[in-house]
Structures are given as structure tokens and as C-alpha cells.
Amino acid sequence: MGLVVIADSDVRFCRRLRSLLESEDGVRCDEVRTLEEASALLPLRRPDVLVLGPSIAPAVALEFAEALKPGSTVAVVLVSSEESTDLLRRAMRAGVHDVVPMDQQFGEVVRAVQAAMTTAGSRLEEPRAVPAPSRGRVVTVFSTKGGVGKTVISCNVGVALAKSGLKTVLVDLDLQFGDVGIMLDLAPERTIFDAVQSFERLDAEMLRGFLTQHSSGLQVLLAPVHPEDAEVVTVNRITAIIGLLSKIADVVVIDTSAALDDVVLAAIDSSDAIYAVATMDVASIKNVRVSLQKLAQMGYDHELIRLVINRADSKVWLDPGEAERTINAPVVAELPSDRLVPRSVNRGIPVVLDAPRSGVAHALGGLAKNIAAGCEEVSSSVA
Numbered sequence: 511m512g513l514v515v516i517a518d519s520d521v522r523f524c525r526r527l528r529s530l531l532e533s534e535d536g537v538r539c540d541e542v543r544t545l546e547e548a549s550a551l552l553p554l555r556r557p558d559v560l561v562l563g564p565s566i567a568p569a570v571a572l573e574f575a576e577a578l579k580p581g582s583t584v585a586v587v588l589v590s591s592e593e594s595t596d597l598l599r600r601a602m603r604a605g606v607h608d609v610v611p612m613d614q615q616f617g618e619v620v621r622a623v624q625a626a627m628t629t630a631g632s633r634l635e636e637p638r639a640v641p642a643p644s645r646g647r648v649v650t651v652f653s654t655k656g657g658v659g660k661t662v663i664s665c666n667v668g669v670a671l672a673k674s675g676l677k678t679v680l681v682d683l684d685l686q687f688g689d690v691g692i693m694l695d696l697a698p699e700r701t702i703f704d705a706v707q708s709f710e711r712l713d714a715e716m717l718r719g720f721l722t723q724h725s726s727g728l729q730v731l732l733a734p735v736h737p738e739d740a741e742v743v744t745v746n747r748i749t750a751i752i753g754l755l756s757k758i759a760d761v762v763v764i765d766t767s768a769a770l771d772d773v774v775l776a777a778i779d780s781s782d783a784i785y786a787v788a789t790m791d792v793a794s795i796k797n798v799r800v801s802l803q804k805l806a807q808m809g810y811d812h813e814l815i816r817l818v819i820n821r822a823d824s825k826v827w828l829d830p831g832e833a834e835r836t837i838n839a840p841v842v843a844e845l846p847s848d849r850l851v852p853r854s855v856n857r858g859i860p861v862v863l864d865a866p867r868s869g870v871a872h873a874l875g876g877l878a879k880n881i882a883a884g885c886e887e888v889s890s891s892v893a
């Protein structure tokens with residue numbers, strides 16, 4: 511599978527090139543309109559080829575390519591309406607793989623991208639010298655079954671991480687029925703819908719303005735208020751928004767809906783770890799196993815999966831060890847069933863604050879530690 515990111519403000523250019531490239535088996539393209547979006551997307555998607563389109567001024571494109579150079583594995587193809595030996599020389603110095611003129615048939619452009627992809631493929635054989643971008647850890651809380659506790663877990667680990675001093679952002683990606691705002695008792699004055707509305711101008715600083723602060727210090731990007739507003743929150747925009755958030759936070763926790771749709775896949779694509787939630791019943795464990803198998807078929811790395819057993823003490827079925835073997839992923843937390851949880855949900859106060867000494871709060875704190883363990887310098891700071 512080859513991944514190409516096409517950057518250009520001209521939608522027609524992007525669409526046309528995309529359809530030509532994707533007509534080949536095993537090629538997928540992402541489109542971005544600005545270089546800002548491209549820089550948010552690159553560390554997350556790690557494409558093989560980046561096409562910088564003709565609407566980007568050559569000097570700006572070269573500066574961008576130059577900045578990518580240290581340690582980057584992406585092959586940059588520059589499409590330019592300007593042709594000069596000076597441009598070629600500067601492009602070479604900037605580490606650009608190829609410069610091609612813009613032609614109406616796109617023939618040269620397609621050939622250059624395909625050639626760059628082959629080079630990128632052989633480069634993958636080498637150990638990946640992926641630059642260590644300074645970005646926070648992104649984790650997705652996942653289950654295609656509803657009501658297993660994803661939102662309870664996301665809110666509580668979000669609060670526990672924030673209380674430990676980590677800059678933490680919780681994203682409610684259950685775009686139609688998100689209830690993070692209710693569980694944390696936050697008024698949805700600004701939501702992801704507003705962030706997407708301003709997308710063309712959006713940068714990390716502006717995105718901060720769309721976050722809602724919880725008393726624990728946790729910052730929350732709330733779901734749209736009206737379910738129909740979810741439609742404008744497209745996958746590329748979500749990916750770019752997560753990329754921007756990871757630049758301003760130590761940890762980004764993503765709560766998802768009970769689905770395996772493009773939105774959830776975008777979250778998973780951007781994540782360093784996926785916390786799959788199951789309850790202790792056969793249907794739930796089977797559901798997790800099947801959805802993880804689907805993810806593996808789509809090429810997702812099973813190594814990123816961690817298992818969280820919620821309501822682990824419900825004496826219904828198997829022991830966590832059996833769940834671990836069935837799903838073939840480590841169980842990193844077992845959360846007991848406790849009436850304190852629905853009580854805290856009704857109060858709009860996460861149980862880690864409402865009943866911090868309870869067993870369930872301790873177990874959620876342990877899960878937060880596991881998440882923080884991925885953020886090197888700060889791992890020891892979660893209480």
C-alpha cells in the first residue's frame with residue numbers, strides 16, 4: 511500500500527490527481543489544502559510521497575521541503591508551472607525528489623509520483639529513520655459495542671492525566687451522540703463544529719480557543735451540539751485537528767462512537783496506542799475480537815492494541831487471562847463494577863474526583879499511568 515499526500519489549494523487539481531493515482535491498485539491519497547495542514551498530517555500518516563501542487567509558490571514549497579529534510583522518509587514531488595534550472599538546483603538542495611511541470615493530462619505528474627513511490631518503497635527496507643517530532647501521545651478509546659464504558663473511561667483518565675500535571679486534551683469524536691460534555695458537566699459553547707467551520711485559517715493557537723476547560727485542568731474538544739453538524743467534520747479535517755492538538759498537548763485522549771467508520775479509523779490512524787474496551791461477557795469479547803481482526807485485515811498494527819476490561823468483577827464469564835488469550839493483546843486495566851460510577855455520571859463529576867478513594871477510581875488512575883508511561887519524560891508524574 512502506497513500513501514500519497516497531495517497539497518494544493520485547488521480542489522480540482524487534488525481531485526484529478528487523486529483519481530488518476532488511486533486508479534492503480536494499492537495507492538491511497540489524502541488531500542490537504544494548506545502546508546499547515548500538511549505539516550500536521552505528515553507525522554501522523556507518514557506517507558510515501560508528498561505532492562506540492564502548482565498553487566504553492568515554488569519558494570514556499572522549497573522552504574517547506576527543506577524543513578522536512580532532517581530524518582524524513584517522505585519523497586517530495588514538486589509540481590510547478592515555472593521551469594528553470596535555478597529552480598531545479600534549489601529543489602535538489604532542498605531534498606526534493608522530483609520537479610515536474612504542470613501539464614493538462616497529468617501524465618508527467620503521475621509518472622513522477624509513481625517513480626517516487628518506488629524509491630520510497632525501497633527506502634522502507636531500511637530501518638525507518640522517523641524523526642522524533644515533538645508531539646504528545648495520542649490514544650484512542652475504542653469499542654464497536656455501545657455502553658461498555660468508553661466515555662466513562664475517557665473522561666476519568668483524561669481528568670487523572672490532567673490532575674497529574676500533564677497537558678491533556680480529551681476529544682469527543684462520538685460526533686452524533688457525544689456525551690463527554692454531560693459527563694463532565696461542561697456547557698458546549700464551542701465545539702469541534704466551530705473548529706471545522708474555521709478550518710481554512712485554523713492553527714494550533716486558534717484551536718486552543720475552541721477547547722473547553724474542565725476544573726481539573728483537562729481541556730476538552732466537545733462534540734457538535736446538533737447531530738446533523740457532524741457531517742462537515744470530515745476525516746481529513748479530523749486528522750489535521752488531532753495533529754494540531756498533539757502539538758499543544760502531552761496527551762490527546764480520543765473518545766469514539768460504537769462504530770468502525772471513517773471517523774473512528776481516522777482516530778486510530780493518528781494514535782500511538784488503542785485502548786480497546788470490553789466487558790466480561792462473551793458477546794463483548796467476541797465483538798472486540800472481530801473488530802480487531804477487521805482492523806488487522808485493513809493493515810493496522812495489532813501491537814498498538816491494549817485491552818481494558820470494564821466491570822471486570824461481574825461474575826458472568828471468563829477471567830481476564832482468557833480474554834487476553836482470545837484477543838491476543840495485553841490486559842492493562844481491570845475496572846470493577848461500582849454503583850459509584852452511574853452516580854458520578856449523573857452528578858457530572860468523574861468518579862476519580864467524586865470518590866477518589868474507591869477501587870474503581872484507583873483502577874482508572876492505574877490506567878492513566880499506563881497511558882502516561884508512553885510519554886517518556888512525564889511518565890513518573892501520574893499519581
Ligand SMILES: Nc1ncnc2c1ncn2[C@@H]1O[C@H](COP(=O)(O)OP(=O)(O)OP(=O)(O)O)[C@@H](O)[C@H]1O
Nearest residue numbers: 656657658659660661662768821846847848851852
Ligand atoms: N465500571 C462501571 N461500573 C458501573 N457502571 C459503569 C461502569 N462503567 C460504565 N458504567 C455505566 O455504563 C453506562 C455506559 O457507559 P458509557 O457511556 O461510558 O459507555 P460507552 O461505551 O461510551 O457507550 P456508547 O458507545 O453508547 O457511547 C454509564 O452510564 C455508566 O454509568
Ligand SMILES: [Mg+2]
Nearest residue numbers: 660661684766
Ligand atoms: Mg460513549
